[in-house]
Amino acid sequence: MAQVMLNNGRYRARLATCGADIAAAQGLRTRAFATETTDRDSYDHLCQHVLVEDMRADNHLVCCFRLFDMQGGAEIGRSYSAQFYELSALKAFEGRMVEMGRFCIAPDYSDPDILRTAWGAMTTYVDENGIELLFGCSSFAGTETEAYLDAFAMLKHRHLAPKRWLPRVKAPDVFRFAARLRRKPDSKKAMLRMPPLLRSYLAMGGWVSDHAVVDRDLNTLHVFTGLEICAIPPARKRLLRMIAG
Template sequence: MVLLNKGRYRARLAQSDRDVADAQALRTMAFRTERIDSDRFDGICAHVLVEDMRARGQLVCCFRMLTMAGGAEIGRSYSAQFYDLSALERFEGKLVEMGRFCVHPDWSDPDILRVAWGAMTAYVDRNGVEMLFGCSSFAGTETGEYLDAFAMLKQRHLAPKRWLPRVKAPDVFRFASRLRRTPDVKQAMLRMPPLLRTYLMMGGWVSDHAVVDRQMNTLHVFTGLEIGAIPPARKRLLRTVAG
């Protein structure tokens, strides 16, 4: 199923085991894992593939989506392995967990990210989704180079108390309670992962701690985005791309 055609790129849902295997291969390359990047969630998620049609349909971006009818199902999400999400069990609308987002390392066109979000917007609108969430990752497990980014998250982007994830993982960086610095905005934005930057521009929020994931060699924060809270101008822009 094609979600979006825009310029040289096409975004579609995976239709076969081969499509999923191609996504796993791209993830393995992008995340630089020693083994094929796959897990039990691949079998229950929808996979979005972004292809460059001027490069013979080369897969240049992918991510997966797990749809839940409401917050009561939050415990079956990937993120629930790392965060206590019991506060979100009260969320009544439909949710989608967006995960394993990656872009081919040889492609740097910013239109790829726009097409990916346009495809997500099309899916959200068609299915009445009210919240997107997932884990936003910083490369590596050392916090030092990201202190300005974490200070900015603390200052401007913490989750509302009613949805705030609690600590569950054994190894975490409690940046909201530990950092006592005013962020350098320029440095913060330079060190902020592109996907997280996009969430934040749309009104997204994060957990008050980062999980240290040594298996994936990342630091990640739980990230949520309530669709109804997206600024109208940003929503119009996304729907223009999606249309």
């Protein structure tokens, strides 16, 4: 039986309950990330998977992501992100945390209500489980930096992680945008090139690493992204909880 997290108009968010659900999520990820082989890894068995379905199209899967729940910073080394970022600073974080990963939306869907439904489901999970830090890797399509320089400049000037939590370099291939970029960002260009998921994090008070990892396996550039729940503006919290119902 589906473990429904919320209904939002034509879309429903629920937790995966069986192997077929996880396989469906892996299939969507494979299409969205355009990988040559099925997108799956060992973390799939450690995580809970959230599925967003279109109830007007025979519950067609339109979005998915996975959640890796941890009791506190002492477990940060177990995270997917820790493969790419040196996260020892976050070991001092005492609250419960969850890693949000493999977020994707079906390539043939562009309805903003899908992202709203996903964030509503995330809000439900955060509230029900007492989460204090949400984190993950936010990806830019492709591995070339040129098209994203204004976006990276904006991240440098406005959204870098607090020094006490700042991830350090671990991956062999990175773009150190905070150290290299001297340009003043064009805000309009920056927001046009900012991935929708990352825009949502930033609007809620999220922060990022000072470098991007070049991930050639997934053909992306990604930045470590953190969001302390206590930092979300009250008006934004109210809006998210309205969506969550």
